Amino acid sequence: CIHDETTQSPWLVELVAGLVYPGDSSEETAMREAEEEAGVRVQQLIPVCEYYNTPGAFTEKTMIYCALVDSTPLGGIFGLEEEHENIQVHVLPFELIVDRITNNKFLTIASTVIGIKWLRLNRAALK
Numbered sequence: 001c002i003h004d005e006t007t008q009s010p011w012l013v014e015l016v017a018g019l020v021y022p023g024d025s026s027e028e029t030a031m032r033e034a035e036e037e038a039g040v041r042v043q044q045l046i047p048v049c050e051y052y053n054t055p056g057a058f059t060e061k062t063m064i065y066c067a068l069v070d071s072t073p074l075g076g077i078f079g080l081e082e083e084h085e086n087i088q089v090h091v092l093p094f095e096l097i098v099d100r101i102t103n104n105k106f107l108t109i110a111s112t113v114i115g116i117k118w119l120r121l122n123r124a125a126l127k
Helices: 026-038 094-102 110-126
Strands: 044-052 061-068 076-078 087-089
Touching: 026 044, 026 061, 026 076, 026 087, 044 110, 061 110, 094 110
Parallel strands: none
Antiparallel strands: 044 061, 076 087
């Protein structure tokens, strides 16, 4: 998931994500998935944006949130066995993440780029 100019990894670097089940809100899903996929308890959830992924073909929407958490104990392998998840949590300095997103050094998806760029613009206000 993390590579340099000479090494291409097949792993994606992504934000925590999950499907919203009937009866659940997107906020409940974000908090549940943060615990399942990263072993972290959300202290505060801040809406970032909501968008249609492919409006000409599907009605699927993505909601992105900024989750305020205690990142001190983070790291390790997470995910649910019944969902066949094998998720390694990386804890990296923010400046390194921004550099790698900006310079296309992460194999990733659009929601991760959007979330990191939003955080870059709004990080100071969150402190």
